[in-house]
Amino acid sequence: MLDGFVPWPVEFASRYRSLGYWRGETLDAALRRYGSAFGDSAAVVDSDRSWTYSELDAEVDHYAAGLHALGIRPRDRVVVQLPNRGEFIAVMYALLRVGAIPVFALPAHRAAEITHFVDSTDAVAYVTADVIDGFDHRELARAVRGQTGNLRHVIIFGDAAEFIPLDSLRQQPIEHPTADPSDVAILLLSGGTTGLPKFVARTHDDWAYSGRAVAAACSYDATTRHMVCLPLGHNWTLTHGLLATFDVGGTLILAESPDPGITFDLIERHRVTDTGLVPGVALVWVELAPGGSADLSSLRRVVIGGSKLPLELARRVEPALGCQLHQAFGMAEGLCGFQDSDEDLETRLHAQGRPVSPDDELLIVDHYGNPVPAGEIGELLTRGPYTVRGYFRGGVHNRTSFTDNGFYRTGDLVRLLPNGQVVFEGRVKDQINRGGEKIAAEEVENHLLAHPAVRDAALIGVPDEILGERSCAVLVPHGAAPEQPEIARFLTERGIAAYKIPDLIRIADTLPRTAIGKVDKKKLRQEEVTR
Numbered sequence: 001m002l003d004g005f006v007p008w009p010v011e012f013a014s015r016y017r018s019l020g021y022w023r024g025e026t027l028d029a030a031l032r033r034y035g036s037a038f039g040d041s042a043a044v045v046d047s048d049r050s051w052t053y054s055e056l057d058a059e060v061d062h063y064a065a066g067l068h069a070l071g072i073r074p075r076d077r078v079v080v081q082l083p084n085r086g087e088f089i090a091v092m093y094a095l096l097r098v099g100a101i102p103v104f105a106l107p108a109h110r111a112a113e114i115t116h117f118v119d120s121t122d123a124v125a126y127v128t129a130d131v132i133d134g135f136d137h138r139e140l141a142r143a144v145r146g147q148t149g150n151l152r153h154v155i156i157f158g159d160a161a162e163f164i165p166l167d168s169l170r171q172q173p174i175e176h177p178t179a180d181p182s183d184v185a186i187l188l189l190s191g192g193t194t195g196l197p198k199f200v201a202r203t204h205d206d207w208a209y210s211g212r213a214v215a216a217a218c219s220y221d222a223t224t225r226h227m228v229c230l231p232l233g234h235n236w237t238l239t240h241g242l243l244a245t246f247d248v249g250g251t252l253i254l255a256e257s258p259d260p261g262i263t264f265d266l267i268e269r270h271r272v273t274d275t276g277l278v279p280g281v282a283l284v285w286v287e288l289a290p291g292g293s294a295d296l297s298s299l300r301r302v303v304i305g306g307s308k309l310p311l312e313l314a315r316r317v318e319p320a321l322g323c324q325l326h327q328a329f330g331m332a333e334g335l336c337g338f339q340d341s342d343e344d345l346e347t348r349l350h351a352q353g354r355p356v357s358p359d360d361e362l363l364i365v366d367h368y369g370n371p372v373p374a375g376e377i378g379e380l381l382t383r384g385p386y387t388v389r390g391y392f393r394g395g396v397h398n399r400t401s402f403t404d405n406g407f408y409r410t411g412d413l414v415r416l417l418p419n420g421q422v423v424f425e426g427r428v429k430d431q432i433n434r435g436g437e438k439i440a441a442e443e444v445e446n447h448l449l450a451h452p453a454v455r456d457a458a459l460i461g462v463p464d465e466i467l468g469e470r471s472c473a474v475l476v477p478h479g480a481a482p483e484q485p486e487i488a489r490f491l492t493e494r495g496i497a498a499y500k501i502p503d504l505i506r507i508a509d510t511l512p513r514t515a516i517g518k519v520d521k522k523k524l525r526q527e528e529v530t531r
Protein backbone atom coordinates (compact mmCIF):
# COMPACT_ATOMS: atom_id res chain seq x y z
CA MET A 1 0.00 0.00 0.00
CA LEU A 2 1.12 3.54 -0.73
CA ASP A 3 2.47 5.15 2.43
CA GLY A 4 0.03 7.72 3.81
CA PHE A 5 -3.05 5.91 2.51
CA VAL A 6 -5.70 4.85 5.05
CA PRO A 7 -7.04 1.41 4.04
CA TRP A 8 -10.52 0.06 4.72
CA PRO A 9 -10.68 -2.40 7.64
CA VAL A 10 -10.23 -6.00 6.40
CA GLU A 11 -13.83 -7.04 7.09
CA PHE A 12 -15.17 -4.15 4.99
CA ALA A 13 -12.70 -4.81 2.18
CA SER A 14 -13.63 -8.48 1.97
CA ARG A 15 -17.32 -7.63 2.04
CA TYR A 16 -16.94 -5.12 -0.82
CA ARG A 17 -15.03 -7.77 -2.76
CA SER A 18 -17.50 -10.55 -2.13
CA LEU A 19 -20.38 -8.31 -3.20
CA GLY A 20 -18.60 -7.71 -6.50
CA TYR A 21 -18.02 -3.97 -6.00
CA TRP A 22 -14.27 -4.37 -5.99
CA ARG A 23 -13.28 -6.49 -8.96
CA GLY A 24 -9.53 -6.73 -8.60
CA GLU A 25 -8.87 -5.06 -11.95
CA THR A 26 -6.60 -2.03 -12.38
CA LEU A 27 -7.94 0.97 -14.31
CA ASP A 28 -5.25 0.35 -16.89
CA ALA A 29 -6.27 -3.31 -17.30
CA ALA A 30 -9.84 -2.08 -17.77
CA LEU A 31 -8.68 0.18 -20.62
CA ARG A 32 -6.91 -2.83 -22.20
CA ARG A 33 -10.18 -4.76 -21.94
CA TYR A 34 -12.16 -1.89 -23.51
CA GLY A 35 -9.56 -1.81 -26.29
CA SER A 36 -10.47 -5.34 -27.29
CA ALA A 37 -14.18 -5.27 -26.37
CA PHE A 38 -15.08 -1.95 -28.01
CA GLY A 39 -12.11 -1.80 -30.46
CA ASP A 40 -13.35 0.33 -33.34
CA SER A 41 -15.93 2.39 -31.46
CA ALA A 42 -15.03 6.03 -30.87
CA ALA A 43 -13.72 6.43 -27.32
CA VAL A 44 -12.69 10.10 -27.27
CA VAL A 45 -13.37 13.07 -29.50
CA ASP A 46 -11.72 16.44 -28.83
CA SER A 47 -11.43 19.73 -30.70
CA ASP A 48 -8.66 18.29 -32.87
CA ARG A 49 -9.24 14.62 -33.50
CA SER A 50 -10.74 11.36 -32.26
CA TRP A 51 -9.44 8.01 -30.97
CA THR A 52 -11.16 4.63 -31.09
CA TYR A 53 -10.80 2.41 -28.03
CA SER A 54 -8.04 0.38 -29.65
CA GLU A 55 -6.23 3.52 -30.84
CA LEU A 56 -6.42 4.99 -27.34
CA ASP A 57 -5.07 1.79 -25.80
CA ALA A 58 -2.18 1.78 -28.31
CA GLU A 59 -1.49 5.48 -27.69
CA VAL A 60 -1.29 4.79 -23.97
CA ASP A 61 1.31 2.07 -24.66
CA HIS A 62 3.48 4.61 -26.50
CA TYR A 63 3.29 7.25 -23.78
CA ALA A 64 3.86 4.65 -21.05
CA ALA A 65 7.09 3.58 -22.75
CA GLY A 66 8.30 7.19 -22.82
CA LEU A 67 7.39 7.77 -19.19
CA HIS A 68 9.27 4.63 -18.22
CA ALA A 69 12.30 5.69 -20.27
CA LEU A 70 12.25 8.98 -18.38
CA GLY A 71 12.52 7.04 -15.13
CA ILE A 72 8.92 7.21 -13.94
CA ARG A 73 8.38 4.15 -11.76
CA PRO A 74 5.51 2.46 -9.90
CA ARG A 75 4.00 4.65 -7.14
CA ASP A 76 5.79 7.80 -8.36
CA ARG A 77 3.40 10.74 -8.11
CA VAL A 78 2.99 12.98 -11.15
CA VAL A 79 1.00 16.23 -11.13
CA VAL A 80 -1.24 16.44 -14.22
CA GLN A 81 -2.62 19.82 -15.25
CA LEU A 82 -3.97 19.55 -18.78
CA PRO A 83 -6.89 20.99 -20.71
CA ASN A 84 -9.86 18.85 -21.81
CA ARG A 85 -8.03 17.16 -24.67
CA GLY A 86 -7.45 13.54 -25.63
CA GLU A 87 -3.90 13.88 -24.30
CA PHE A 88 -5.28 14.27 -20.77
CA ILE A 89 -6.79 10.82 -20.99
CA ALA A 90 -3.80 9.26 -22.73
CA VAL A 91 -1.41 10.65 -20.09
CA MET A 92 -3.64 9.58 -17.22
CA TYR A 93 -3.82 5.98 -18.45
CA ALA A 94 -0.13 5.93 -19.43
CA LEU A 95 0.82 6.89 -15.87
CA LEU A 96 -1.47 4.16 -14.56
CA ARG A 97 0.07 1.68 -17.00
CA VAL A 98 3.53 2.46 -15.62
CA GLY A 99 2.08 2.07 -12.11
CA ALA A 100 2.57 5.78 -11.35
CA ILE A 101 -0.07 7.88 -9.60
CA PRO A 102 -1.60 10.91 -11.35
CA VAL A 103 -2.26 13.88 -9.03
CA PHE A 104 -4.97 15.95 -10.67
CA ALA A 105 -4.75 19.75 -10.71
CA LEU A 106 -7.26 22.10 -12.34
CA PRO A 107 -6.19 24.45 -15.17
CA ALA A 108 -6.94 27.40 -12.87
CA HIS A 109 -4.29 26.43 -10.30
CA ARG A 110 -1.21 28.62 -10.08
CA ALA A 111 2.28 28.43 -8.59
CA ALA A 112 1.34 28.40 -4.89
CA GLU A 113 -1.08 25.55 -5.42
CA ILE A 114 1.03 23.47 -7.85
CA THR A 115 4.07 23.85 -5.60
CA HIS A 116 2.01 22.61 -2.66
CA PHE A 117 0.70 19.68 -4.74
CA VAL A 118 4.27 18.72 -5.72
CA ASP A 119 5.59 19.06 -2.18
CA SER A 120 2.73 17.41 -0.33
CA THR A 121 2.68 14.39 -2.63
CA ASP A 122 6.48 14.29 -3.32
CA ALA A 123 5.68 14.38 -7.02
CA VAL A 124 8.62 13.66 -9.34
CA ALA A 125 7.07 15.14 -12.48
CA TYR A 126 4.60 17.80 -13.61
CA VAL A 127 2.72 17.50 -16.90
CA THR A 128 1.02 20.59 -18.27
CA ALA A 129 0.37 22.38 -21.57
CA ASP A 130 2.16 25.37 -23.13
CA VAL A 131 -0.81 27.73 -22.85
CA ILE A 132 -4.21 27.06 -21.26
CA ASP A 133 -6.96 29.68 -21.40
CA GLY A 134 -4.45 32.31 -22.48
CA PHE A 135 -2.11 31.66 -19.53
CA ASP A 136 1.45 30.47 -20.14
CA HIS A 137 1.96 27.31 -18.08
CA ARG A 138 5.66 27.16 -18.93
CA GLU A 139 6.08 30.31 -16.83
CA LEU A 140 4.15 28.54 -14.10
CA ALA A 141 6.42 25.49 -14.43
CA ARG A 142 9.50 27.72 -14.07
CA ALA A 143 8.09 29.26 -10.88
CA VAL A 144 7.20 25.83 -9.46
CA ARG A 145 10.61 24.40 -10.28
CA GLY A 146 12.25 27.33 -8.55
CA GLN A 147 10.26 26.68 -5.37
CA THR A 148 10.37 22.93 -4.99
CA GLY A 149 13.23 20.47 -4.69
CA ASN A 150 11.50 17.22 -5.69
CA LEU A 151 10.49 17.88 -9.24
CA ARG A 152 12.70 15.98 -11.68
CA HIS A 153 10.75 16.45 -14.91
CA VAL A 154 8.44 19.01 -16.48
CA ILE A 155 6.57 17.66 -19.50
CA ILE A 156 4.73 20.06 -21.80
CA PHE A 157 1.90 19.34 -24.23
CA GLY A 158 2.48 21.75 -27.15
CA ASP A 159 5.47 24.08 -27.52
CA ALA A 160 7.74 22.81 -24.72
CA ALA A 161 10.45 25.55 -24.68
CA GLU A 162 13.27 24.18 -22.43
CA PHE A 163 11.05 21.39 -21.05
CA ILE A 164 10.30 17.85 -22.27
CA PRO A 165 7.81 17.79 -25.16
CA LEU A 166 4.93 15.40 -24.41
CA ASP A 167 5.18 14.17 -27.98
CA SER A 168 8.73 12.92 -27.40
CA LEU A 169 7.33 10.37 -24.94
CA ARG A 170 5.56 8.45 -27.69
CA GLN A 171 7.99 5.53 -27.86
CA GLN A 172 8.12 1.87 -28.76
CA PRO A 173 5.79 -0.05 -26.40
CA ILE A 174 7.27 -2.18 -23.62
CA GLU A 175 5.83 -4.52 -20.96
CA HIS A 176 4.99 -3.11 -17.52
CA PRO A 177 4.36 -4.98 -14.26
CA THR A 178 0.73 -4.95 -13.12
CA ALA A 179 -0.18 -2.77 -10.14
CA ASP A 180 -2.16 -4.02 -7.15
CA PRO A 181 -5.83 -3.09 -7.78
CA SER A 182 -6.39 -2.51 -4.07
CA ASP A 183 -3.61 0.07 -3.97
CA VAL A 184 -3.86 3.81 -4.67
CA ALA A 185 -4.46 4.66 -8.34
CA ILE A 186 -4.95 8.43 -8.31
CA LEU A 187 -4.90 11.45 -5.99
CA LEU A 188 -7.82 13.89 -6.16
CA LEU A 189 -7.89 17.32 -4.64
CA SER A 190 -10.36 17.70 -1.78
CA GLY A 191 -12.62 20.77 -1.63
CA GLY A 192 -10.99 21.36 1.74
CA THR A 193 -11.50 23.43 4.82
CA THR A 194 -7.89 23.65 6.00
CA GLY A 195 -5.07 26.10 5.36
CA LEU A 196 -3.44 23.83 2.81
CA PRO A 197 -5.40 21.63 0.40
CA LYS A 198 -5.65 17.90 1.17
CA PHE A 199 -5.56 14.99 -1.25
CA VAL A 200 -7.90 12.05 -1.47
CA ALA A 201 -6.25 8.77 -2.45
CA ARG A 202 -8.58 6.54 -4.47
CA THR A 203 -7.78 2.93 -5.26
CA HIS A 204 -8.30 1.19 -8.60
CA ASP A 205 -10.97 -0.99 -6.98
CA ASP A 206 -13.02 1.72 -5.33
CA TRP A 207 -12.79 4.40 -8.01
CA ALA A 208 -13.58 1.98 -10.85
CA TYR A 209 -16.62 0.86 -8.88
CA SER A 210 -17.86 4.43 -8.48
CA GLY A 211 -17.67 4.92 -12.26
CA ARG A 212 -19.54 1.66 -12.88
CA ALA A 213 -22.20 2.53 -10.33
CA VAL A 214 -22.70 5.98 -11.90
CA ALA A 215 -23.05 4.36 -15.36
CA ALA A 216 -25.77 2.09 -13.97
CA ALA A 217 -27.54 4.93 -12.14
CA CYS A 218 -27.58 7.02 -15.35
CA SER A 219 -28.62 4.02 -17.54
CA TYR A 220 -25.58 4.45 -19.77
CA ASP A 221 -25.08 2.13 -22.73
CA ALA A 222 -23.00 1.97 -25.91
CA THR A 223 -25.14 4.73 -27.45
CA THR A 224 -24.12 7.18 -24.70
CA ARG A 225 -22.22 10.20 -26.01
CA HIS A 226 -21.14 12.17 -22.96
CA MET A 227 -19.69 15.66 -23.35
CA VAL A 228 -17.34 16.85 -20.60
CA CYS A 229 -17.19 20.66 -20.59
CA LEU A 230 -16.09 21.27 -16.97
CA PRO A 231 -12.43 20.60 -16.11
CA LEU A 232 -11.53 16.91 -16.43
CA GLY A 233 -9.26 16.85 -13.38
CA HIS A 234 -12.25 16.69 -11.05
CA ASN A 235 -13.89 13.65 -9.50
CA TRP A 236 -17.26 14.46 -11.04
CA THR A 237 -16.11 14.79 -14.66
CA LEU A 238 -13.75 11.84 -14.33
CA THR A 239 -16.34 9.44 -12.91
CA HIS A 240 -19.62 10.57 -14.50
CA GLY A 241 -17.82 11.48 -17.74
CA LEU A 242 -14.80 9.29 -18.36
CA LEU A 243 -15.13 6.16 -16.17
CA ALA A 244 -18.89 5.69 -16.63
CA THR A 245 -18.78 6.29 -20.40
CA PHE A 246 -15.84 3.95 -20.97
CA ASP A 247 -17.45 1.27 -18.82
CA VAL A 248 -20.25 0.89 -21.38
CA GLY A 249 -18.23 1.56 -24.53
CA GLY A 250 -19.80 4.97 -25.13
CA THR A 251 -18.09 8.04 -26.58
CA LEU A 252 -16.56 10.89 -24.63
CA ILE A 253 -16.66 14.32 -26.27
CA LEU A 254 -14.27 16.86 -24.76
CA ALA A 255 -15.04 20.58 -24.77
CA GLU A 256 -12.38 22.99 -23.54
CA SER A 257 -14.99 25.32 -22.08
CA PRO A 258 -18.69 25.15 -21.14
CA ASP A 259 -19.32 28.31 -23.22
CA PRO A 260 -22.41 27.74 -25.43
CA GLY A 261 -20.41 29.22 -28.34
CA ILE A 262 -18.33 26.03 -28.18
CA THR A 263 -20.58 23.43 -26.59
CA PHE A 264 -23.82 23.92 -28.55
CA ASP A 265 -21.98 23.30 -31.79
CA LEU A 266 -20.32 20.19 -30.33
CA ILE A 267 -23.68 18.85 -29.15
CA GLU A 268 -25.11 19.22 -32.64
CA ARG A 269 -22.05 17.90 -34.45
CA HIS A 270 -21.42 14.88 -32.22
CA ARG A 271 -25.01 14.10 -31.25
CA VAL A 272 -24.20 14.45 -27.54
CA THR A 273 -26.69 12.59 -25.30
CA ASP A 274 -25.43 13.44 -21.79
CA THR A 275 -23.48 16.12 -20.02
CA GLY A 276 -22.83 17.55 -16.55
CA LEU A 277 -23.13 21.24 -15.63
CA VAL A 278 -22.82 23.41 -12.56
CA PRO A 279 -25.84 25.69 -11.93
CA GLY A 280 -24.09 28.86 -13.15
CA VAL A 281 -23.35 27.27 -16.53
CA ALA A 282 -26.86 25.81 -16.69
CA LEU A 283 -28.26 29.34 -16.30
CA VAL A 284 -26.32 30.56 -19.35
CA TRP A 285 -27.39 27.53 -21.40
CA VAL A 286 -31.04 27.97 -20.44
CA GLU A 287 -30.92 31.62 -21.47
CA LEU A 288 -29.21 31.06 -24.81
CA ALA A 289 -30.63 27.74 -26.06
CA PRO A 290 -34.20 28.78 -26.95
CA GLY A 291 -33.20 31.65 -29.27
CA GLY A 292 -30.20 29.83 -30.77
CA SER A 293 -29.93 27.95 -34.04
CA ALA A 294 -28.07 24.87 -32.72
CA ASP A 295 -29.88 21.53 -32.81
CA LEU A 296 -29.75 20.20 -29.25
CA SER A 297 -32.32 17.45 -29.86
CA SER A 298 -29.80 14.64 -29.28
CA LEU A 299 -29.56 15.54 -25.56
CA ARG A 300 -31.25 12.96 -23.33
CA ARG A 301 -30.28 14.42 -19.98
CA VAL A 302 -28.38 17.25 -18.45
CA VAL A 303 -27.04 16.53 -14.99
CA ILE A 304 -26.64 19.55 -12.73
CA GLY A 305 -24.65 19.45 -9.51
CA GLY A 306 -21.55 20.58 -7.66
CA SER A 307 -23.53 23.26 -5.86
CA LYS A 308 -27.20 23.67 -5.04
CA LEU A 309 -29.45 24.20 -8.06
CA PRO A 310 -32.00 26.95 -7.32
CA LEU A 311 -35.57 25.69 -7.83
CA GLU A 312 -36.51 28.52 -10.19
CA LEU A 313 -33.63 27.63 -12.49
CA ALA A 314 -34.40 23.91 -12.20
CA ARG A 315 -37.90 24.55 -13.57
CA ARG A 316 -36.50 26.27 -16.67
CA VAL A 317 -34.10 23.48 -17.69
CA GLU A 318 -36.40 20.97 -19.40
CA PRO A 319 -38.46 23.49 -21.43
CA ALA A 320 -35.32 25.35 -22.55
CA LEU A 321 -33.05 22.42 -23.36
CA GLY A 322 -35.69 19.89 -24.42
CA CYS A 323 -34.21 17.05 -22.36
CA GLN A 324 -34.50 15.61 -18.86
CA LEU A 325 -33.05 17.45 -15.92
CA HIS A 326 -31.25 15.23 -13.44
CA GLN A 327 -29.53 16.53 -10.33
CA ALA A 328 -26.41 15.01 -8.82
CA PHE A 329 -24.15 15.49 -5.86
CA GLY A 330 -20.79 14.07 -4.93
CA MET A 331 -17.43 14.65 -3.36
CA ALA A 332 -13.82 13.79 -4.13
CA GLU A 333 -13.84 11.78 -0.87
CA GLY A 334 -16.29 9.35 -2.49
CA LEU A 335 -20.05 9.33 -1.96
CA CYS A 336 -22.07 10.49 -4.94
CA GLY A 337 -25.75 10.50 -5.78
CA PHE A 338 -27.50 10.60 -9.14
CA GLN A 339 -31.09 10.32 -10.39
CA ASP A 340 -32.58 7.94 -12.91
CA SER A 341 -35.04 8.53 -15.72
CA ASP A 342 -37.94 6.97 -13.76
CA GLU A 343 -37.70 9.59 -11.03
CA ASP A 344 -40.76 11.86 -11.09
CA LEU A 345 -40.32 15.50 -12.06
CA GLU A 346 -40.98 16.80 -8.54
CA THR A 347 -38.10 14.73 -7.17
CA ARG A 348 -35.81 15.76 -10.01
CA LEU A 349 -36.62 19.41 -9.34
CA HIS A 350 -36.27 19.33 -5.55
CA ALA A 351 -33.72 16.65 -4.62
CA GLN A 352 -30.04 16.23 -5.44
CA GLY A 353 -29.78 12.47 -5.98
CA ARG A 354 -29.75 8.99 -4.49
CA PRO A 355 -26.43 7.37 -3.47
CA VAL A 356 -25.27 5.12 -6.29
CA SER A 357 -24.35 2.06 -4.17
CA PRO A 358 -26.71 -0.04 -2.05
CA ASP A 359 -23.83 -0.20 0.44
CA ASP A 360 -23.42 3.56 0.84
CA GLU A 361 -24.16 4.12 4.52
CA LEU A 362 -25.61 7.54 5.39
CA LEU A 363 -26.06 8.98 8.86
CA ILE A 364 -27.69 12.36 9.42
CA VAL A 365 -26.62 13.70 12.79
CA ASP A 366 -27.09 16.71 15.04
CA HIS A 367 -24.43 18.93 16.54
CA TYR A 368 -23.60 16.27 19.14
CA GLY A 369 -23.31 13.45 16.62
CA ASN A 370 -26.68 11.89 17.44
CA PRO A 371 -28.97 10.78 14.59
CA VAL A 372 -31.76 13.29 13.88
CA PRO A 373 -35.39 12.08 13.52
CA ALA A 374 -36.22 10.81 10.01
CA GLY A 375 -36.61 13.61 7.48
CA GLU A 376 -34.96 16.29 9.60
CA ILE A 377 -31.88 18.31 8.72
CA GLY A 378 -28.48 17.33 10.07
CA GLU A 379 -24.89 16.84 9.05
CA LEU A 380 -24.28 14.03 6.56
CA LEU A 381 -21.81 11.35 7.64
CA THR A 382 -21.03 8.55 5.24
CA ARG A 383 -18.97 5.44 4.61
CA GLY A 384 -19.11 2.83 1.90
CA PRO A 385 -17.33 0.93 -0.85
CA TYR A 386 -15.93 4.02 -2.57
CA THR A 387 -15.68 6.56 0.27
CA VAL A 388 -12.20 6.92 1.74
CA ARG A 389 -11.38 6.31 5.40
CA GLY A 390 -8.92 9.18 5.72
CA TYR A 391 -7.09 11.83 3.69
CA PHE A 392 -3.76 10.98 2.07
CA ARG A 393 -1.13 11.86 4.69
CA GLY A 394 -4.02 13.42 6.60
CA GLY A 395 -2.37 13.14 10.04
CA VAL A 396 -4.32 14.63 12.93
CA HIS A 397 -6.79 16.14 10.49
CA ASN A 398 -8.19 12.66 9.89
CA ARG A 399 -9.34 12.47 13.51
CA THR A 400 -11.68 15.41 13.01
CA SER A 401 -12.79 14.69 9.44
CA PHE A 402 -13.65 11.03 10.12
CA THR A 403 -15.46 9.39 13.03
CA ASP A 404 -13.87 6.59 15.05
CA ASN A 405 -15.91 4.05 13.12
CA GLY A 406 -14.81 5.35 9.75
CA PHE A 407 -17.58 7.68 8.66
CA TYR A 408 -16.51 10.75 6.66
CA ARG A 409 -17.93 13.98 8.08
CA THR A 410 -19.03 15.73 4.88
CA GLY A 411 -19.74 19.11 6.54
CA ASP A 412 -22.94 19.22 4.48
CA LEU A 413 -26.35 19.79 6.02
CA VAL A 414 -28.87 17.52 4.34
CA ARG A 415 -32.31 15.97 4.68
CA LEU A 416 -33.18 12.47 3.55
CA LEU A 417 -36.46 11.92 1.68
CA PRO A 418 -38.43 8.67 2.22
CA ASN A 419 -37.50 7.64 -1.35
CA GLY A 420 -33.80 7.74 -0.47
CA GLN A 421 -33.04 11.02 -2.25
CA VAL A 422 -30.76 13.51 -0.51
CA VAL A 423 -31.69 17.20 -0.29
CA PHE A 424 -28.83 19.66 0.38
CA GLU A 425 -29.80 22.35 2.88
CA GLY A 426 -26.55 24.09 3.73
CA ARG A 427 -23.11 23.57 5.17
CA VAL A 428 -21.31 23.49 8.48
CA LYS A 429 -17.82 23.39 6.98
CA ASP A 430 -15.85 26.59 6.57
CA GLN A 431 -15.85 26.47 2.80
CA ILE A 432 -17.28 28.64 0.04
CA ASN A 433 -18.90 27.00 -2.96
CA ARG A 434 -18.36 29.52 -5.73
CA GLY A 435 -20.27 28.08 -8.67
CA GLY A 436 -19.05 24.57 -7.86
CA GLU A 437 -15.43 25.65 -7.22
CA LYS A 438 -14.67 24.99 -3.57
CA ILE A 439 -12.69 27.56 -1.57
CA ALA A 440 -11.33 26.69 1.88
CA ALA A 441 -11.75 29.94 3.84
CA GLU A 442 -8.66 29.28 5.97
CA GLU A 443 -6.41 28.86 2.94
CA VAL A 444 -7.33 32.30 1.57
CA GLU A 445 -7.30 33.92 5.02
CA ASN A 446 -3.67 32.80 5.46
CA HIS A 447 -2.75 34.51 2.19
CA LEU A 448 -4.67 37.66 3.18
CA LEU A 449 -2.88 37.82 6.53
CA ALA A 450 0.43 37.96 4.67
CA HIS A 451 -0.52 41.39 3.27
CA PRO A 452 1.31 44.09 5.23
CA ALA A 453 -1.86 46.20 5.61
CA VAL A 454 -4.02 43.31 6.91
CA ARG A 455 -4.19 42.73 10.67
CA ASP A 456 -7.08 40.24 10.68
CA ALA A 457 -9.14 38.59 7.96
CA ALA A 458 -12.20 36.37 7.55
CA LEU A 459 -13.52 34.96 4.29
CA ILE A 460 -17.25 34.32 3.99
CA GLY A 461 -19.67 33.34 1.23
CA VAL A 462 -22.49 35.70 0.28
CA PRO A 463 -25.44 34.80 -1.98
CA ASP A 464 -25.01 35.34 -5.71
CA GLU A 465 -27.61 34.75 -8.40
CA ILE A 466 -25.29 33.09 -10.91
CA LEU A 467 -22.58 31.48 -8.81
CA GLY A 468 -24.75 30.54 -5.84
CA GLU A 469 -22.13 32.20 -3.65
CA ARG A 470 -19.42 34.82 -4.05
CA SER A 471 -16.56 35.26 -1.65
CA CYS A 472 -16.25 38.28 0.59
CA ALA A 473 -13.17 39.09 2.66
CA VAL A 474 -13.78 41.04 5.84
CA LEU A 475 -10.50 42.77 6.68
CA VAL A 476 -9.28 44.54 9.77
CA PRO A 477 -6.53 46.84 8.42
CA HIS A 478 -3.38 48.24 9.94
CA GLY A 479 -3.95 51.88 9.05
CA ALA A 480 -5.06 52.56 5.46
CA ALA A 481 -7.48 49.92 4.18
CA PRO A 482 -6.43 48.05 1.01
CA GLU A 483 -9.00 47.96 -1.80
CA GLN A 484 -10.13 44.98 -3.88
CA PRO A 485 -7.76 45.55 -6.86
CA GLU A 486 -4.78 45.75 -4.50
CA ILE A 487 -5.84 42.53 -2.73
CA ALA A 488 -6.39 40.84 -6.13
CA ARG A 489 -2.93 41.93 -7.28
CA PHE A 490 -1.32 40.73 -4.06
CA LEU A 491 -3.00 37.32 -4.14
CA THR A 492 -2.28 36.83 -7.86
CA GLU A 493 1.36 37.58 -7.14
CA ARG A 494 1.32 34.98 -4.39
CA GLY A 495 0.32 32.46 -7.08
CA ILE A 496 -3.18 31.40 -6.17
CA ALA A 497 -5.99 30.47 -8.55
CA ALA A 498 -8.17 33.37 -9.68
CA TYR A 499 -11.38 31.78 -8.36
CA LYS A 500 -10.01 32.07 -4.81
CA ILE A 501 -9.55 35.84 -5.02
CA PRO A 502 -12.26 37.57 -2.93
CA ASP A 503 -14.99 39.10 -5.06
CA LEU A 504 -15.77 41.68 -2.37
CA ILE A 505 -13.76 43.40 0.33
CA ARG A 506 -15.33 44.83 3.48
CA ILE A 507 -13.44 46.74 6.12
CA ALA A 508 -14.15 46.34 9.83
CA ASP A 509 -12.64 47.60 13.09
CA THR A 510 -12.73 44.13 14.62
CA LEU A 511 -14.09 40.70 13.73
CA PRO A 512 -17.03 39.49 15.83
CA ARG A 513 -16.19 36.43 17.97
CA THR A 514 -18.28 33.60 19.35
CA ALA A 515 -18.30 32.73 23.06
CA ILE A 516 -15.32 30.40 22.60
CA GLY A 517 -13.40 33.01 20.63
CA LYS A 518 -13.84 31.79 17.05
CA VAL A 519 -14.64 34.34 14.36
CA ASP A 520 -18.45 34.53 14.20
CA LYS A 521 -18.92 33.98 10.47
CA LYS A 522 -22.64 33.53 10.81
CA LYS A 523 -22.87 37.08 12.13
CA LEU A 524 -20.57 38.39 9.38
CA ARG A 525 -22.74 36.73 6.74
CA GLN A 526 -25.92 38.17 8.26
CA GLU A 527 -24.36 41.64 8.31
CA GLU A 528 -23.34 41.29 4.68
CA VAL A 529 -26.75 40.04 3.54
CA THR A 530 -28.63 42.82 5.37
CA ARG A 531 -26.37 45.66 4.18
Ligand code: J2J
Binding pocket: 190, 191, 235, 236, 239, 304, 305, 306, 307, 308, 309, 327, 328, 329, 330, 331, 332, 333, 335, 336, 352, 410, 412, 424, 427, 433, 436, 438
Ligand atom coordinates in the same frame (compact mmCIF):
# COMPACT_ATOMS: atom_id res chain seq x y z
C1 J2J B 1 -25.20 21.20 -3.15
N1 J2J B 1 -23.90 20.99 -2.84
C2 J2J B 1 -23.22 20.11 -3.59
C3 J2J B 1 -25.19 19.66 -4.95
C4 J2J B 1 -21.72 18.79 -4.49
C5 J2J B 1 -20.45 14.57 -8.45
C6 J2J B 1 -20.99 15.83 -8.30
C7 J2J B 1 -20.29 16.83 -7.59
C8 J2J B 1 -19.02 16.56 -7.05
C9 J2J B 1 -18.32 17.64 -6.31
C10 J2J B 1 -18.48 15.27 -7.21
C11 J2J B 1 -23.80 19.40 -4.66
N2 J2J B 1 -25.82 20.56 -4.17
N3 J2J B 1 -25.82 19.07 -5.95
O1 J2J B 1 -17.27 14.94 -6.71
O2 J2J B 1 -18.67 13.03 -8.04
C12 J2J B 1 -20.94 20.21 -2.57
C13 J2J B 1 -21.02 19.56 -1.19
C14 J2J B 1 -19.94 18.49 -1.27
C15 J2J B 1 -18.88 19.19 -2.08
C16 J2J B 1 -17.87 18.28 -2.74
C17 J2J B 1 -19.20 14.27 -7.91
N4 J2J B 1 -22.85 18.61 -5.20
N5 J2J B 1 -21.92 19.70 -3.52
O3 J2J B 1 -18.77 18.78 -6.31
O4 J2J B 1 -15.26 17.38 -4.07
O5 J2J B 1 -20.68 20.53 -0.24
O6 J2J B 1 -17.20 17.27 -5.59
O7 J2J B 1 -19.45 18.08 0.00
O8 J2J B 1 -15.73 19.33 -5.65
O9 J2J B 1 -19.65 19.91 -3.07
O10 J2J B 1 -17.15 18.99 -3.72
P1 J2J B 1 -16.22 18.25 -4.77
